[in-house]
Amino acid sequence: MKRKRTIFGVFLLVLLFLSPSASTAAPGDPIPGINVQITGGGTGSAVSIQLLLLLTVLSLAPAILILMTSFTRIVVVLSFVRTGLSTQQMPPNQVLIGLALFLTFFIMAPTFMQINDQALQPYLQGKLTQTEALQKAELPIKQFMAKHTRQKDLELFLSYGNYPKVTKVEEIPLVALVPAFAISELSTAFQIGFLIFVPFLVIDMVVASILMGMGMMMLPPVMISLPFKILLFVLVDGWHLVVQTLLESFQ
Template identity: 50%
Template sequence: MPKILLTLAALLLPLGLSAQDLTLLSVTDSATGQDYSVKLQILLLMTVLSLIPGIVLMMTSFTRIIIVLAILRQALGLAQSPPNRILIGIALMLSLLIMKPVWQDIYQNAFKPYQAETLSLEQAIARAEQPVRQFMLAQIRENELHQVLKIANEPTTRAAADLTFDVLLPAFVLSELTTAFQIGFMLFIPFLIIDLVVASVLMSMGMMMLSPLIISLPFKLMIFVLADGWSMVAGTLAASFGAAP
């Protein structure tokens, strides 16, 4: 019975809307370009809100930060500490700080003019795209960009200004993965040396049944805290994006 009612409602809804002469989605031409109806703007806004998690992951500094933090936790030998939620929260806060100039540029040059109705929606989106594009281009590596252009069957000599987002985005993500693993490797080396030293000492003492992780973990935590490791990691990540550590 509920399925029948839903089917009848879906069939009668277009008839009711046409009878009342309601236009849900409309686009009108204006002096500044094209204006969208309020309902269409709400629909677009809800669509963008549903894509925000993907946008944060793919177009900001979040990817590099969360990967480095995850590698750091593994290098320390801690399985669940800090928890995933804490790492995600730290990555989000650092991403907000690192991306602050980009957000301010978007707010001043795109959102405020659009709110004041001096720019249309299309013009505001075009202006908001520029600082994001500049940030992504500054982080993209040449090898990754060439590889993405080859996959897209596009010439590898294209200028940066001519790159579309369908090429720019995967190149940026691949570059972020490469940089994150490089930073993670550099963080892993000191802890690996501690593990090797502890394992060698235990073997020389004949204590082969004792796990080296039990002995090395306190030393790694002590050295990391004494070296102010969290501040150093945050500063290194900020400096890797060109921000002041």
């Protein structure tokens, strides 16, 4: 329950960071609410625009959170496992995404706890202003992303955006760190996926060679190799090994 509240609090803090009114909040102001009024003056138009921007930010918040956590690597690797097994839609997409989400919460729990202790709780208690809380909340997530971002990927976006050379994690702009982290995660996930594909490819080649030697060229090799690949995956406790590899890759 404590971890669930922490994750909800961190999500709330991210929404405050992405809110259009974040830069205009005065120190010590409570968490802003939404008051919708239909009027004919200029104030009503301003509120409508703010509400539209807020809804836009809310719709993009899940995608932003996915790209700033370990979710990308996990879901890509799990998709490679399903493709290597050639089981079509088994496990279903809902199962893979649900497992990826809970693994993401488990891996990101220390980072979320750090954000909660250093930024969210002091802000809710009135010890920090909104700007100070957001600055403190950025550091843990930057440290996590910078740890798993390849140097050449980060330099690509820093040089293309003409950003000054950084010497500390705090100086890295999020607009450059997030895409660099995303492509680094994709590269790592594809490397893991290649290693997962190798044993399944060997089984497919062996089965295809045997069928060709027997003259059964019209029989699809996948129909014969599928039970053997599932049997091999079960015997080696494949799901345990895949999850263990993912967890160790974030240490």
